[in-house]
Amino acid sequence: MNETKAETKAETKAETQVETHAAERPATAMRAVAQHRYGGPEVLALETGAAPEPKPDEVLVAVHAVDVASGDVRIMRGEPKLMRAFFGFRRPRVPTVGRDIAGTVAAVGSAVSGISVGDRVCGEASQGGWAEYAVLPERFAVRVPDDVGFADAATLPVSAGTALQGLRLAGIDPARPVDASGSRPRLLVIGASGGVGGFAMQLAVIAGWQVVGVCSEAKADHVRALGADRVLDRAGDWPDLEADGSYDAVFDLAGAQSLGGLARLVRRGGTVVLSAGGGDGLLGPIPRLVGAMLRRPFMHASLKPLAAARDAEDLEALVSLLEQGRLGPMIDRIVPLAEVRAAVEAFQAGEVRGKLVLEVR
Numbered sequence: 001m002n003e004t005k006a007e008t009k010a011e012t013k014a015e016t017q018v019e020t021h022a023a024e025r026p027a028t029a030m031r032a033v034a035q036h037r038y039g040g041p042e043v044l045a046l047e048t049g050a051a052p053e054p055k056p057d058e059v060l061v062a063v064h065a066v067d068v069a070s071g072d073v074r075i076m077r078g079e080p081k082l083m084r085a086f087f088g089f090r091r092p093r094v095p096t097v098g099r100d101i102a103g104t105v106a107a108v109g110s111a112v113s114g115i116s117v118g119d120r121v122c123g124e125a126s127q128g129g130w131a132e133y134a135v136l137p138e139r140f141a142v143r144v145p146d147d148v149g150f151a152d153a154a155t156l157p158v159s160a161g162t163a164l165q166g167l168r169l170a171g172i173d174p175a176r177p178v179d180a181s182g183s184r185p186r187l188l189v190i191g192a193s194g195g196v197g198g199f200a201m202q203l204a205v206i207a208g209w210q211v212v213g214v215c216s217e218a219k220a221d222h223v224r225a226l227g228a229d230r231v232l233d234r235a236g237d238w239p240d241l242e243a244d245g246s247y248d249a250v251f252d253l254a255g256a257q258s259l260g261g262l263a264r265l266v267r268r269g270g271t272v273v274l275s276a277g278g279g280d281g282l283l284g285p286i287p288r289l290v291g292a293m294l295r296r297p298f299m300h301a302s303l304k305p306l307a308a309a310r311d312a313e314d315l316e317a318l319v320s321l322l323e324q325g326r327l328g329p330m331i332d333r334i335v336p337l338a339e340v341r342a343a344v345e346a347f348q349a350g351e352v353r354g355k356l357v358l359e360v361r
Helices: 002-024 070-077 081-087 150-154 156-169 195-206 217-225 259-265 286-298 312-324 337-348
Strands: 029-034 045-050 058-068 100-108 120-124 133-137 186-190 210-215 230-233 247-252 266-274 302-305 331-336 355-359
Touching: 029 337, 045 337, 058 070, 058 120, 058 150, 058 156, 058 337, 070 081, 070 337, 100 133, 100 150, 100 156, 120 133, 120 150, 120 156, 120 312, 150 156, 150 312, 150 331, 150 355, 156 195, 156 266, 156 312, 186 195, 195 210, 195 217, 210 217, 217 230, 247 259, 259 266, 259 286, 259 302, 266 286, 286 302, 331 337, 337 355
Parallel strands: 186 210, 186 247, 210 230, 247 266, 266 302, 331 355
Antiparallel strands: 029 045, 058 100, 058 133, 058 355, 100 120
């Protein structure tokens, strides 16, 4: 009887070890959202293909959640057409988009030393995030605490990172809040209901600034909940009603107002941060950003185009704020990976307030 129990216990232990090792071992095949031509959500399809292999300085992440960002949708559509020089002229060079990933490390490259298999991480991949596995350079992989959900972590790398770097251009740093005893400087965020705008609102509030947000009337309550002192209807004539020099800084995420009109809104010596904006179908926002650089010496305000970059230290700071409860992820909805078409359709239709996340596992 004792021998039988011992044998059964040994067999159970062996089976458990096999299951554990199998769970840690990356699969050779995976499901991924692929596209073989540029276009709308109709070009997306869930396909099975080979899982990527990490290079020596990369980690392979078993993706649990991945963000849907405006940049992903632009790459999907191949717009503006200038970007096709980098992503493929006739069709996407990398068939799977997606950059903001969060999950567990399934394998590490031969030169990786600071990350281990099983670690919970998030970060900005180059592409390929809308899949069950994606590779991430070790230097951009940031650990996710156990009490922070993967969906929440996946909203941070691009959107919150862009917001933080844009605010710093305007002299706003949540790590160095203004003196609460003095008058609070004022920031205007144009496009406040989106991912970058929503994080910019929250981070500016943490930094002690007064924040005014511009958004559609339907999303005004969402923007107020982010800490806005005041909300302006983007469809109204708010630019004409604002007095000259009303703000210390403007963060423009829409690209709909003239550069002169934006400069008028800030005090002398104030800053206008320019990020994205639609532009035309060929060059996108580039003419506007170049125009800002050329006109900057002749304006009383400082016009600063934003070119955000991956930064692990910034992401670590953002994850810390999220863990402390000082920064909210703003998730509007979480959609299964298989329903990616419907998710992107909702995103393009402007139905999303804040962030949309694809759930992979």
